[in-house]
Amino acid sequence: MLINNDLKTLDLTVGDVFSQNPRLKARNVSVFYGDNKAIDNVTIDIGNKEVISFIGPSGCGKSTFLRCFNRMNDTIDSCAVKGKITIDDENIYDKKIDVVPLRARIGMVFQKPNPFPKSIYDNVAYGPRIHGLSENKEHLDGIVQESLKRAGLWEEVIDRLDNPGTGLSGGQQQRLCIARAIAVSPEVILMDEPCSALDPIATAKIEELIHELGNDFSIVIVTHSMQQAARVSKRTAYFHLGKLIEVGSTKDIFTRPQHHQTEAYISGKIG
Numbered sequence: 001m002l003i004n005n006d007l008k009t010l011d012l013t014v015g016d017v018f019s020q021n022p023r024l025k026a027r028n029v030s031v032f033y034g035d036n037k038a039i040d041n042v043t044i045d046i047g048n049k050e051v052i053s054f055i056g057p058s059g060c061g062k063s064t065f066l067r068c069f070n071r072m073n074d075t076i077d078s079c080a081v082k083g084k085i086t087i088d089d090e091n092i093y094d095k096k097i098d099v100v101p102l103r104a105r106i107g108m109v110f111q112k113p114n115p116f117p118k119s120i121y122d123n124v125a126y127g128p129r130i131h132g133l134s135e136n137k138e139h140l141d142g143i144v145q146e147s148l149k150r151a152g153l154w155e156e157v158i159d160r161l162d163n164p165g166t167g168l169s170g171g172q173q174q175r176l177c178i179a180r181a182i183a184v185s186p187e188v189i190l191m192d193e194p195c196s197a198l199d200p201i202a203t204a205k206i207e208e209l210i211h212e213l214g215n216d217f218s219i220v221i222v223t224h225s226m227q228q229a230a231r232v233s234k235r236t237a238y239f240h241l242g243k244l245i246e247v248g249s250t251k252d253i254f255t256r257p258q259h260h261q262t263e264a265y266i267s268g269k270i271g
Contacts (some may be wrong), residue, residue: 014259015248016235019047023188023218024069024106029083031064031073031242038064040242041083046188051214053229053250054222056239057271062222063192065239069220070106070190071099087187104131107181111193113173115165115180120157123165123176124148127184143183151179152209171202178209182217189213191221195228207232226266230254238262 024046031039039061046052046069054062064073071092073079085092092102104127116123124144127133134140144161148154153175157168165176174194181189191210195203210219210232223229229236229250236253238246238261246253246262257263264270 013043013244014246014262015252017044017244017247019045019050021048022046023048023050023087024220025084025086025089026065026068027084027086029065029068029081029085031061031068032080032082033076034078038242039068042244044237044244044247046218046220047235048218049214049216050235051210051219051221051233052235052237053233054220054237054239055224055226055229055265056245057265058224060239061242062237062239066190066192066220066222067108069188070103070108072108074099101131104184105186106188106190107184107186108190108192109174109177109181109194112197113170113177115168115173115176117164117166119162120148120165120168120176121161124179124183127180131184133184147179147183148176150182150213151175152205153179169202171198171205174198174202174206175209178206178213182213186217188218188220191219193222193224196224203228226254238265240265 022045026042026044029039029042030037042065054066056062067073068081068085073081081093087105116126121144124147125140128140128143134143145154148157153172156172165173168176195206207228213219221232233250236250237244238253240261246257246259253262254266257266
């Protein structure tokens with residue numbers, strides 16, 4: 001239900017863009033690559049401890065919009081972000097904001113596992129070290145162990161923490177990257193197609209992990225797999241050509257979409 005009258009957008013978006021308990025708020029967000037508008041006036045809330053999926057055809061802008069939430073688009077010279085995004089009502093694009101602590105609060109897991117060329121231990125310990133989160137070696141050991149346990153990896157690596165993280169299997173590397181993200185106690189975890197490079201067994205482990213982590217973190221997942229969105233998320237947002245077309249409960253989006261473009265995508269007519 002649209003409950004905010006002072007917004008100048010929402011003329012296209014159908015469904016519940018607002019959350020009663022938001023952690024992240026995006027208002028009238030547009031993204032430009034030079035003169036090309038990749039995201040067109042998007043407004044949405046990400047709820048506290050909510051798992052939400054962004055779906056849509058390739059090139060629809062869902063990954064571009066995801067990267068706005070922790071300012072990863074800053075790394076692209078030609079990219080300009082307009083509008084407002086807040087975490088706990090703090091504008092993340094304010095000039096006073098330091099992106100390093102911001103990216104600790106809003107962690108990210110990428111499409112392809114990207115462990116550092118360090119040991120398994122040091123991959124997880126890196127964030128707590130640079131952010132000053134560990135009081136001593138014993139405390140840091142505890143953070144590493146707890147993070148690996150929460151990522152479902154501890155039992156598999158307990159006897160080889162000094163081995164290179166790059167020596168793990170693809171699925172293990174992705175869980176290591178998740179452990180690395182949660183080691184700094186983020187409030188939000190962004191996942192950009194985290195299973196696209198993994199086999200079905202590794203994918204199932206990541207999806208189970210997302211279910212568990214959703215009890216403690218807000219999680220935004222971009223996925224090309226509608227089946228995956230249906231399995232892991234409570235809420236789904238459908239993007240098309242840079243516009244946010246529809247937002248709603250995952251069950252409603254997949255069984256009774258309100259917008260004809262959403263219905264066409266879900267039924268396989270476009271994509």
